[in-house]
Amino acid sequence: MSELETFRAEARQWLEENCPEEMRDGAAGEENICWGGRQWRFQSDAQKVWLERMAQKGWTVPAWPKEYGGGGLSKEEVKVLKEEMRKLKCRSPLESFGIWMLGPALLKYGTHEQKLHFLPPIARGEIRWCQGYSEPNAGSDLASLQCKCEDKDDHWLVNGQKVWTSYADKSDWIFVLVRTDPKATKHNGISFILIDMDQKGVSTKPIKLISGNSPFCETFFDDATAPKEHAPGVSAIVGEVNRGWDVAKYLLTHEREMISGGAGSVGNAMSSRGMGQVAADEVGREEGGRLADPLLRAKIAQAEVDGWAFLLTLERMKDEAKAGQGVGANSSMLKYYGTEYNKRRFEILMDMGGSEELEWEGERTADGKRARNWLRTKANSIEGGTSEVQLNIIAKRILELPGA
Amino acid sequence: MSLVLTEEQEMLRDAAHGFLERNAPVSALRKLRDENNPDGFSRDLWKEMAEMGWAGILVGETHGGADFGFVGAGVLAEEMGRTLTASPFLSTSILAATAFNKVANDAQKQENLPKIAGGEALYALAVDEARKHGPAKTAMQAEKHGNGFKLSGDKTFVADGHVADKIIVAARSAGSAGEQDGLTLFLVDAKAKGVSVERTQMVDSRNAARIRFDGVEATGEDVIGEVDGGYMALEGVLNAGRAGLSAEMSGSAQQAFAMTVTYLKERKQFGTEIGTFQALQHRAAHLYSEIELVKSAVLKALQELDANYGMAGPICSLAKAKAGEVAKLASQEAVQMHGGIGMTDEYDIGFFMKRIRVAQEMFGDGSFHADRLAQMRGY
Incomplete structure (x- = not known):
C-alpha cells in the first residue's frame, strides 16, 4: 500500500471513531456552520466535541504546520482527508475568516512570533x-x-x-x-x-x-x-x-478562489439531484418524462453544461497550480465565472419555483429560504471585487491588453 | 487522475505544434481550396503523419500503432484545429480506429488496424441521413438476403466519404426509424457494386460526401459487432469522434482568440490601440473564461474515454456542447473585433469561422448534446 493509501485508511478509521453521529449528516447550510470565537454558542454538544477533537488533531487546518496548530499534511493528504470526510458526510468542524484569510496571509507574510501567537487560537476556534x-x-x-x-x-x-x-x-x-x-x-x-x-x-x-x-x-x-x-x-x-497593499492583494486573490470554490461546492451539492429533476418535480413532466416547460428545460440544460464545465475548470486549475501556490490571476476568472453562474442558477431556481417560492414568511418556504438565497447571490458578483473589476484584471494581467 | 497532460502528452503536443505550423498552416488549406484539389487534403502530408505515428495514434503496438490513447489523439486534434489542417485524421484515425479497437472481431482488427497505422487505407463513418444528427433516426435498410444482407439507403455529411477506401455504415436490420434497437454496423468497400459517392464541397473547404447504397451486398463477415445490437457500439465510436471534434474546436477557438487579442494590441483607431477600450477588453476577458471551460471539459472527456470508455457518454456530450458553442462565439467575436478586415477572404479568420461551423454541427450540435445530457439526468 502506498503511503497515501495508508494515510487514507488511518484517516478513515480516525474519523469513524471520532466524528459524532450528529455531525455526519453532510449539512453544509449556513445555519449549520461552526464559526467559533468568544461569543460562540455551540448548536449541540456534538458540535463542540467534534471541534475539540479535530482541533486536537490539527485537522481544522490540516495543511498548516503542526507548530501553529495545523495538521502538517501535504496537499495530497489534505485532498484525501477531504475525500474521506465527504464519504462519511462529516460536517466541517470549523469555518472562519481566520482560516480562510488571515491564516494564509500570516503564513506568507507574518513573522514566526506572529504565527505562534495568532494561528493556534484560530485553529482551535477560540478567536473569530x-x-x-x-x-x-x-x-x-x-x-x-x-x-x-x-x-x-x-x-x-x-x-x-x-x-x-x-x-x-x-x-x-x-x-x-x-x-x-x-x-x-x-x-x-x-x-x-x-x-x-x-x-x-x-x-x-x-x-x-x-x-x-x-x-x-x-x-x-x-x-x-x-x-x-x-x-x-x-x-x-x-x-x-x-507595504500592506502586497498583503491585501495576496488575500484578495485568495478570497476570489474561495468565493469561486464556494460556488463550486454549491454546484457539487446539487449534482446528486440536479436542477432539472427538482424543476420537473416542481413544474411537472410531460409524457415520456421530460420537463413540461420546454423553454425552462432548455435554460436548465444549458446552465448545467456551463456549471459542469466550470467545476472541471476549478479542478483543472487546482491540479495545474504548483504545490503550495495558488492559481494566480486565474482566480479572477474563477471568481467572475463562478459568481455569475451562481446568480444565473438562482434566477432559474426562482423561475421554476414560481409563486410558491415567493412566500417571504411562513413554514411552507422556511421563511422564503430560496428567495433569500436568491437575493444573497446578487452580492456574489460584487463582494471580493465586482465582475467588472475581475474582467479588468483578466484583460490586464492575463491578456496583457494595452492601457488595462 | 489529475486534470493535466502528462509529460509525454506535452511532448507530443509541442512536436505536433511545430510540425503543423511548418507543414500545414492555414495557407495550406487555402491553397487546397484555391486549386480545387480533388482530395481536399495532401496525401504527402498524410504519409508523413503516418510515419510520425499520428495515423495510428489509437492503434495498439501489436498492430503497428503508437497506442497513445484518446488524450494523445485529442492533443493532435487540438493542434490541427489551431492550423485548420485538412487530413483524414478524424475519420480514419479516430472514428475507424475506435470502431475496430472497440467493436470489431480479431480478424477485422488484424485486417484493418495495421492499414490505419500505416496510412495505407482511408475510412469513413456514414451515419446521418437528414440535416440534423440523430443515430437512432437511421432508416437505411439492411435487408436479410440469403446468408447476408442487402443495403439500401442514403447517407449524408460523411466526412472524407469521397476519398475513403472503406465505409463503416449504420443500417437498420430490424425495427423502425427512431428506435435504438435494430441497428447494425457494416464495413463496405467504397468500390462495391451499388455504392455511389457524391463529393460535397462544404463551407469550410473540407470535404464530405453524400453516399447512396443501392442494394449493396454484404456478408456476415462485413458486420462489425452484433447484428441488430449496434446502437451502443455506434454511440461509443461517435463519442470518440465528438471528443476529437471538441478538441479540434478547442484548438480553433484558442487560435482565433489569440489572433484577436494580437489584433486588439496592434490596431489603432481614435489615436490609440483598440485594445485599450473597456468595451472590447471585457468581451475578450469573458471569451477567455469560456475557452478555459472548454479546455477542462475536453481534457476530461478524453481522459474518461481512456479510463472508462463505456461511461464516457455524458462527458463527451458536455465537451461537444461546450466546445461547439464557445468556438462559435470565439469565431463571431473574432470577426467582429477584427472589423472590416475580418470580412475579407484574404484574411485567415474567416476560415476559422467556417470550419467551426461545420465541426460544431457534426455528430450533434450544442442543442443536441445539452438535450442528451438533460435526458441522461432524468428531465
Missing part, C-alpha cells in the same frame, strides 16, 4: 476574525481607502470607518487595511494591522440587506488603539509598514 477592507468611499477602488492610522510611539491610533465587514458584530478581532502614510501614492501608504475589537474605540452596526439578513456590518474606529506589540516580539502590523 473579521476583515476590514472596504470603506464608504473605497469600494471597487479599494486602494483609495482613507482609514487613518497614526504612529503614537508605543501604540497605533486608528480613526475611520469600514463597511461590508462580514460578521463584525460576532467577531473578536479584526484585520484592517489602514493608511499609515497619507502623503505617499495611494498603493504605497497602506498597512495591514491586527486590532482587538474588545475596546471602547471599536463599534459595529449590522447592515440589513435585500435578503432581510445582516451578514455584513459597518465598523467604526474612534480613537481605537493597537499596541505596537500585542505580546513581546508580536508586531500588530503584518508585513512591513506601508
Whole structure:
C-alpha cells in the first residue's frame, strides 16, 4: 500500500471513531456552520466535541504546520482527508475568516512570533476574525481607502470607518487595511494591522440587506488603539509598514478562489439531484418524462453544461497550480465565472419555483429560504471585487491588453 | 487522475505544434481550396503523419500503432484545429480506429488496424441521413438476403466519404426509424457494386460526401459487432469522434482568440490601440473564461474515454456542447473585433469561422448534446 493509501485508511478509521453521529449528516447550510470565537454558542454538544477533537488533531487546518496548530499534511493528504470526510458526510468542524484569510496571509507574510501567537487560537476556534477592507468611499477602488492610522510611539491610533465587514458584530478581532502614510501614492501608504475589537474605540452596526439578513456590518474606529506589540516580539502590523497593499492583494486573490470554490461546492451539492429533476418535480413532466416547460428545460440544460464545465475548470486549475501556490490571476476568472453562474442558477431556481417560492414568511418556504438565497447571490458578483473589476484584471494581467 | 497532460502528452503536443505550423498552416488549406484539389487534403502530408505515428495514434503496438490513447489523439486534434489542417485524421484515425479497437472481431482488427497505422487505407463513418444528427433516426435498410444482407439507403455529411477506401455504415436490420434497437454496423468497400459517392464541397473547404447504397451486398463477415445490437457500439465510436471534434474546436477557438487579442494590441483607431477600450477588453476577458471551460471539459472527456470508455457518454456530450458553442462565439467575436478586415477572404479568420461551423454541427450540435445530457439526468 502506498503511503497515501495508508494515510487514507488511518484517516478513515480516525474519523469513524471520532466524528459524532450528529455531525455526519453532510449539512453544509449556513445555519449549520461552526464559526467559533468568544461569543460562540455551540448548536449541540456534538458540535463542540467534534471541534475539540479535530482541533486536537490539527485537522481544522490540516495543511498548516503542526507548530501553529495545523495538521502538517501535504496537499495530497489534505485532498484525501477531504475525500474521506465527504464519504462519511462529516460536517466541517470549523469555518472562519481566520482560516480562510488571515491564516494564509500570516503564513506568507507574518513573522514566526506572529504565527505562534495568532494561528493556534484560530485553529482551535477560540478567536473569530473579521476583515476590514472596504470603506464608504473605497469600494471597487479599494486602494483609495482613507482609514487613518497614526504612529503614537508605543501604540497605533486608528480613526475611520469600514463597511461590508462580514460578521463584525460576532467577531473578536479584526484585520484592517489602514493608511499609515497619507502623503505617499495611494498603493504605497497602506498597512495591514491586527486590532482587538474588545475596546471602547471599536463599534459595529449590522447592515440589513435585500435578503432581510445582516451578514455584513459597518465598523467604526474612534480613537481605537493597537499596541505596537500585542505580546513581546508580536508586531500588530503584518508585513512591513506601508507595504500592506502586497498583503491585501495576496488575500484578495485568495478570497476570489474561495468565493469561486464556494460556488463550486454549491454546484457539487446539487449534482446528486440536479436542477432539472427538482424543476420537473416542481413544474411537472410531460409524457415520456421530460420537463413540461420546454423553454425552462432548455435554460436548465444549458446552465448545467456551463456549471459542469466550470467545476472541471476549478479542478483543472487546482491540479495545474504548483504545490503550495495558488492559481494566480486565474482566480479572477474563477471568481467572475463562478459568481455569475451562481446568480444565473438562482434566477432559474426562482423561475421554476414560481409563486410558491415567493412566500417571504411562513413554514411552507422556511421563511422564503430560496428567495433569500436568491437575493444573497446578487452580492456574489460584487463582494471580493465586482465582475467588472475581475474582467479588468483578466484583460490586464492575463491578456496583457494595452492601457488595462 | 489529475486534470493535466502528462509529460509525454506535452511532448507530443509541442512536436505536433511545430510540425503543423511548418507543414500545414492555414495557407495550406487555402491553397487546397484555391486549386480545387480533388482530395481536399495532401496525401504527402498524410504519409508523413503516418510515419510520425499520428495515423495510428489509437492503434495498439501489436498492430503497428503508437497506442497513445484518446488524450494523445485529442492533443493532435487540438493542434490541427489551431492550423485548420485538412487530413483524414478524424475519420480514419479516430472514428475507424475506435470502431475496430472497440467493436470489431480479431480478424477485422488484424485486417484493418495495421492499414490505419500505416496510412495505407482511408475510412469513413456514414451515419446521418437528414440535416440534423440523430443515430437512432437511421432508416437505411439492411435487408436479410440469403446468408447476408442487402443495403439500401442514403447517407449524408460523411466526412472524407469521397476519398475513403472503406465505409463503416449504420443500417437498420430490424425495427423502425427512431428506435435504438435494430441497428447494425457494416464495413463496405467504397468500390462495391451499388455504392455511389457524391463529393460535397462544404463551407469550410473540407470535404464530405453524400453516399447512396443501392442494394449493396454484404456478408456476415462485413458486420462489425452484433447484428441488430449496434446502437451502443455506434454511440461509443461517435463519442470518440465528438471528443476529437471538441478538441479540434478547442484548438480553433484558442487560435482565433489569440489572433484577436494580437489584433486588439496592434490596431489603432481614435489615436490609440483598440485594445485599450473597456468595451472590447471585457468581451475578450469573458471569451477567455469560456475557452478555459472548454479546455477542462475536453481534457476530461478524453481522459474518461481512456479510463472508462463505456461511461464516457455524458462527458463527451458536455465537451461537444461546450466546445461547439464557445468556438462559435470565439469565431463571431473574432470577426467582429477584427472589423472590416475580418470580412475579407484574404484574411485567415474567416476560415476559422467556417470550419467551426461545420465541426460544431457534426455528430450533434450544442442543442443536441445539452438535450442528451438533460435526458441522461432524468428531465
